[in-house]
Amino acid sequence: MNEKLLDGKRVAAEIRAEVGERVAELRGRGIIPRLDVILVGDDPASKVYVGAKARACEKLGMVSGTHRLEPNAGQAALERLIGDLNADPEVDGILVQLPLPEGYDTHAALDVIDPAKDVDGFHPRNVGLLQQGRPSLTPCTPAGIMELLRREEIPVKGQRAVVVGRSDIVGKPLAMLLLHAHATVTLCHSRTRDLTSVTREADLLVAAAGKLALIGPEHVKPGAAVIDVGIHRLTRREEVERLFPGDEARMARFEAKGSVLTGDVDFVRVAPLASRITPVPGGVGPLTIAMLMSNTERAARLRRGREE
Numbered sequence: 001m002n003e004k005l006l007d008g009k010r011v012a013a014e015i016r017a018e019v020g021e022r023v024a025e026l027r028g029r030g031i032i033p034r035l036d037v038i039l040v041g042d043d044p045a046s047k048v049y050v051g052a053k054a055r056a057c058e059k060l061g062m063v064s065g066t067h068r069l070e071p072n073a074g075q076a077a078l079e080r081l082i083g084d085l086n087a088d089p090e091v092d093g094i095l096v097q098l099p100l101p102e103g104y105d106t107h108a109a110l111d112v113i114d115p116a117k118d119v120d121g122f123h124p125r126n127v128g129l130l131q132q133g134r135p136s137l138t139p140c141t142p143a144g145i146m147e148l149l150r151r152e153e154i155p156v157k158g159q160r161a162v163v164v165g166r167s168d169i170v171g172k173p174l175a176m177l178l179l180h181a182h183a184t185v186t187l188c189h190s191r192t193r194d195l196t197s198v199t200r201e202a203d204l205l206v207a208a209a210g211k212l213a214l215i216g217p218e219h220v221k222p223g224a225a226v227i228d229v230g231i232h233r234l235t236r237r238e239e240v241e242r243l244f245p246g247d248e249a250r251m252a253r254f255e256a257k258g259s260v261l262t263g264d265v266d267f268v269r270v271a272p273l274a275s276r277i278t279p280v281p282g283g284v285g286p287l288t289i290a291m292l293m294s295n296t297e298r299a300a301r302l303r304r305g306r307e308e
């Protein structure tokens, strides 16, 4: 079983170590990459993510700045702050923590970020470059999945890849990256008819729908590689027992913490069929933050024309 697991944590540590080396080299030339994160409002999950991003930066020798705006600060204040960070020569990366509170226009905010500092890769210029197959700064979760596939030698070229979920953050950019890596790609979504028959065609199946245990054994072709992007917090004992029957270690974690994480894939029932599979937690999640670090360091080089 263990040899099937795609260890995102290990690959993320590898990526972070490489970024750390490149940062050390930049620091030797007097350049300290800097990431600035904007947090609007007080969503508890967003606060946790923002804290984790700042700590990850500092561990790798980069600088981080956090800017908090009140939930009712307004679109103009948000865009002014982005403008200030665009103009600040010390700042290499700007990230607006999503989702924004109600009343904010997310697209309008992302549109004002300098594309050269857009470490999330959500600016229309970076989205367009990605579509044309000449990516600059690429969205972190899809970029992390591609790194995992490459480093774990999961075949992509010529393979039938099915991505479930068409969000701008995960599904669409991942489909583009897979396409450029020469997979034959199908994107599924909430209105896809007969999802099972489509996903069963996949040599590489990516679940990014945000629906607990959506992907069961009936969706998976034996021997497929399965990547689970979904994150769900199980807070009810019956759910843990239903999805992980007899898994004492997981139940112990649930007892200790009051919750455990799982994904869009019914892991216990799908894993026996899959050739390789990502766990949740410890799969795609750690790669996202590692790629954000990589994008920040890359932005620092790109901006100074030192991309080697």
Ligand code: NAD
Residues within 6 Å of the ligand: 141, 164, 165, 166, 167, 168, 169, 170, 171, 188, 189, 190, 191, 192, 195, 208, 209, 210, 211, 214, 229, 230, 231, 232, 284, 285, 286, 288
């Ligand atoms: P989203 O809600 O923006 O998009 C979900 C997509 O799934 C939509 O395109 C929708 O059409 C599709 N979908 C919904 N129900 C479906 C169904 N029954 N069948 C087929 N398609 C369906 O979500 P998102 O931001 O792309 O995130 C997806 C999941 O990935 C969430 O659980 C999120 O928490 C997780 N996520 C994880 C990471 C990470 O680092 N691991 C990063 C981003 C998102």
